[in-house]
Amino acid sequence: MRLVGLVLLGCFLGRILPAKSPNQLGQFLYWVGVPISIVSFLRLTDLSGQIWIAPAIAHLAILLGAFLAWLGIKGQEYFTNSVPQPSTQGSLILAAMVGNTGYVGFPVVLALVGKEYFAWALFYDLLGSFLGAYVVGVALAAHFGNATEHQQQVTKAIFFNPALWSFGFGLLFRQVSIPPFMEFGLEKLAWICVALTLILMGMRLSRLNSWHKLPQAGSSLTIKMLIVPLLLGSILPLLGVTGSPAKVVLLEMAMPPAFATLVMAENFGLDRELAVTALAMGVILLLVTLPFWLWLY
Numbered sequence: 001m002r003l004v005g006l007v008l009l010g011c012f013l014g015r016i017l018p019a020k021s022p023n024q025l026g027q028f029l030y031w032v033g034v035p036i037s038i039v040s041f042l043r044l045t046d047l048s049g050q051i052w053i054a055p056a057i058a059h060l061a062i063l064l065g066a067f068l069a070w071l072g073i074k075g076q077e078y079f080t081n082s083v084p085q086p087s088t089q090g091s092l093i094l095a096a097m098v099g100n101t102g103y104v105g106f107p108v109v110l111a112l113v114g115k116e117y118f119a120w121a122l123f124y125d126l127l128g129s130f131l132g133a134y135v136v137g138v139a140l141a142a143h144f145g146n147a148t149e150h151q152q153q154v155t156k157a158i159f160f161n162p163a164l165w166s167f168g169f170g171l172l173f174r175q176v177s178i179p180p181f182m183e184f185g186l187e188k189l190a191w192i193c194v195a196l197t198l199i200l201m202g203m204r205l206s207r208l209n210s211w212h213k214l215p216q217a218g219s220s221l222t223i224k225m226l227i228v229p230l231l232l233g234s235i236l237p238l239l240g241v242t243g244s245p246a247k248v249v250l251l252e253m254a255m256p257p258a259f260a261t262l263v264m265a266e267n268f269g270l271d272r273e274l275a276v277t278a279l280a281m282g283v284i285l286l287l288v289t290l291p292f293w294l295w296l297y
Contacts, residue, residue, distance in 0.1 A: 003111055004287060006195055010202020022203040029103075029200060033193035035166030037106065038122060040190035042170035043183070045119040050240055054120050054249055057239070058101070058128020061228050061253045062136060065097035068223045088216070090144025091271040094264060095220035095278040096228075098133045099255035101125040102163065104201060104286070107194040108255070109248050112294065120248040126167050129252075133260050145268030201283060204259075208280040213271075217278040221256070225282065225289055229254040233297060250297055254289060256282025 014022060069092050077083040084092065099105070102125045109121040178186075229250055236246045257278050265275040 003108065003198060003290070006198035007202040007205070007283075007287070010199035010204075011206040012202075013199065014203035014206030017203070019207075022200060022207065025196065025200050025203070029193060029197055031162050033196060034102070034106075035162045036186070037190040037193045038163060038166045039170040039173055040186045041110070041115050041118040042122070042167075043174050044115045044187065045122075046116055047119050049245065051119055051123055051245075053239060053241060054124040054245075054252075055127035055131075057232065057236075057241075057249055058124045058252070059132055061099075061232055062097045062129070062132040064232065065223055065228050066093050066136070066140070068227060069093040069096035069220060072219055072223070084216070085271070086144045087269060088271040088274055090141055090268070091261070091265050091274040091278070092216060092220050093140055093144075094137055094261040094270070095217065095257040095275065095282075096223040098137050098258045098261055099129055099224060099252065100258040100282075101129040101252045101255050103197055103259070104283070105252045105255045107197050108286075108290070109251055110191075110194055112251065112290070113244055113248050117244045117248050120245050121252055122167065124249060124252045126164055129258070130161070130164070133258060133264075137260065137264060141264040141268040141270060145270050205280060205283050208276055213274045213277050214281070216274055217281050220278055221282055221285055224257060225254050225285060229293065247294075247297060250293055251290075254286075254293055256286050 073084065073089055073092065083089075101121065105121055105125060106118075110118060232253060233246075233250045236242070236249060241249060257275075259279065262272070262275045262279060264270065265272045
């Protein structure tokens with residue numbers, strides 16, 4: 001209920017606050033809030049076990065989503081003798097493969113599983129989804145789009161990402177002892193940032209007013225948020241991932257499309273309307289699918 005309540009609060013605030021408020025809050029969380037949360041929760045999480053398998057599963061989920069979306073496009077071409085424009089194909093594939101495992105995935109995992117297994121979500125996102133989006137995603141966007149992204153810009157987006165740097169700092173900071181009151185304050189600040197992230201999601205959702213291309217967006221979301229988690233979630237025990245770590249990985253796989261899909265659509269000339277529709281539908285669908293995944297697994 002806290003998740004839904006904070007998102008609804010964000011929707012309300014997004015309607016009454018100035019138009020620039022979501023961007024300002026997003027910038028604060030990108031440069032300050034999310035890095036603080038990563039550093040704080042890394043001090044409290046368990047890094048033992050098979051945690052390094054999380055990024056491997058993330059890459060597998062990305063490739064499976066892209067393959068199933070491509071298969072769906074070919075199926076449409078075979079049965080209807082029609083094929084979407086290349087720009088639409090690119091947005092369809094990106095929406096099916098790149099998940100919002102950071103801004104949305106982190107608070108969901110922290111709220112539903114706990115901080116003890118946060119590292120699984122962190123490794124899944126930074127070493128899995130993040131790299132997949134900026135390597136496989138950019139390559140696909142460049143292939144299907146009509147714009148060319150300079151390699152320097154892609155490199156800058158990867159190496160100047162504050163979450164990636166805070167991840168490395170957080171691993172080192174785990175070894176440093178700090179007074180209990182500072183530990184307590186750091187953790188509370190991290191939880192405040194988590195709440196602000198959910199509020200930001202609601203604020204952005206309140207400003208997404210494009211609901212075109214619902215059937216096409218629905219096909220990508222079905223792959224991203226249902227089929228891929230079902231298929232890969234069923235084999236997690238065979239990989240030795242069970243219990244709470246399996247729940248974390250499953251939730252990360254079931255996240256809606258990342259906001260990065262819209263950024264790539266705008267930069268590479270893909271189908272922006274489809275990207276926006278998939279984002280809006282995905283966030284709403286998440287509120288329905290979360291209880292299902294918790295019940296099923």
